[in-house]
Amino acid sequence: MKQFKNILMASALLCGAFFTACDDNDEKPVFPENQENVYDMSGFAKGADVSWLTEMEKSGYKFYDAEGNDHECMSLLRDLGMNSIRLRVWVNPDQGWSENEGYFNPEGWCDKDDVVTKAWRAHNLGYRIMIDFHYSDIWADPGRQEKPAAWADLSFEELQKAVADHTTDVLSAIKARGIDVEWVQVGNETRSGMLKPDGAASSGNTANFAKLVTSGYDAVKAIYPQAKVIVHIDEGNNPNRYIWLFDGLKADGGKWDVIGMSLYPDPETQDWRKLNNDCISNIKNLIERYNTPVMMCELGINWNYEEAEAFFTDFVTKAKEIDQCLGVFTWEPQCYGGWKGYHKGLFDDSGKPTSAFNAFKR
Template sequence: MKTFFKTFFSLSLIFFTISCSDDETTAPPEEPIIEDTFIRAADMSFLPLIESENTIYYNASNQPENTLTTLKNAGCNTIRIRLWKNPTVNQSGFNEVKTFAQRVKQAGMKVWLTVHYSDTWADPGAQTTPVAWQSLSFADLKTEAVIYTSSILTEIQPDIFQIGNEINSGLLWPNGHLINNESQSLQLIAAISTKIRTQSPATKIMLHYAGIGSGATWFYNKMSTIDYDYIGLSYYPVWHGKSLTELKTTINLLGQTHNKKVLIAETAYPFTLQWNDWTNNILGLENQLIPAYPATPEGQKNFMLAIKNLLKETNGGFGFAYWGTEWLAFRGSESTNGSPWENQALWDFDHKLLPAIEVFNQD
């Protein structure tokens, strides 16, 4: 009897060992976790203002939904937000942006902060120094810009810090004008960059130029002494040409020359040439379009998919931001101070989500 149990136990142990061994060898290997690094961003800077006027947005199922939820579910991983120093209008100020940035982080997305270093719109044609800084010497202006930068890092803690907006000719004019005061312009940008790198090493630094081609090449050559991570380009066919081939060539050249990641920091396209309020639209003519992409919901989607695919085919392409994502006609059909961009938003005239939302898919 004792021998029987001993034999049975031995056979059982062998069977158990073989079974476990078989399980271990046949178990499928764990798939590696691929980090989602390609930036799929939406500029939503107008959202706090539009929400304050009780605007309702609908998702693809025509159900009311928080826009950040809609974007996150679509695959958007970053929200771009504009920041003005002391705006005279009730938007894009420090407290509003800080609160909005917290919402974005709570929604599970990164914050890309566009710091204009101005009280109002900064772009290639205007880089107006904040009123509070206009009487300062250059040395004091640089100090104030660094202090302001530090407070942004402490209070808002962006993942991406864009130094200025479309700074083709520098920022904080006239002191920081890149053509008229090149040395001072580079000193300002370098001081801001150094502060970001020292105080918040994990924060990515972007420089932003509006356009492609030789102008972009000239600008980023000038920036060769600056410590930064991302090259940002604005690309709108109406202003920067209709050649996606030239856009791709520019991205490849800049990425290779400067060993940087390149993003299309701003782009957009219309889903119609019609209008939904009495605020003059920026786009409304057929000759403003790329012929291959008509102003239809599908045309808008296909343009954005072409942009995304183009970026992924280049050596430096690292992501994009859709501009004016949320800027629909929110003040009624007869408003003259509504939106000049409602035919380029990603929600239609009925506030329903458009097919171009597919560009945010992770693929």
């Protein structure tokens, strides 16, 4: 099965992942005719993390416009206002999943090859690209920052080298395809550190975390010197969470270019208007405190919430007014029908886009 998967991926890369023309004499991407007159991919980033896309396609998912016509997903998202794509990468995902926990990934979704395939597709459509390193075989998030199985017994010095080597390996494979990368996350939602227990961070002790972040940072710059490196944590409305971590990183010599955020209001228990305002206030304060731009890397709310469009419109409008807020990414907006139990996409249960996309067409 693995060999078959590699053959499919190689074919996809050679032919621009199914929808761009191949040209043996010219490796430059082939864009749809007159694209430059139709799509403005510059300025404020309006982004979509579509890391599940290839797995969804393999499972038979299709994506439709408002009239019910099916489209290739990334092309459709571009028509709906998106100009940037975010892609997560796991180290050895077929090693990090457990059937007992409800996770199983024998085909290696979100490994290096899968990420290169999706990055090539995004590149050929003119998207700007963010790569999100989890430094794990499975989800890295506020509650889970596990080492990859292959790194379990490494010393801390070896762990720093593993971070650098993995970052270099993946980014080199992407660059070899002629793909530019604008942003790179070194870790995902690392509110308490990463690669625990070695890289755990707590108030007053961020030294090891800072060293791991710096290992990733330096590796990014060696491959993509102009790429902006993001340190990303959750609850963008919670300023104290950001201040202690970034004060610690600064004191311990950690390197970053952009502060990344997540925000997922629960309208049943939270006032999304207040959360939006608190997050916008936090963005402004962090820019001033650290002289650092901020990016909303993950924004989401249940697709069928009656005020979903108002939520996204309110946040995007206010974020665009902040000079050093670089953009807003939604997390897996293409998901629908309860895919993997996730209900915060921007498509309805029939696979058609909801009105929430209007927030990204402005």
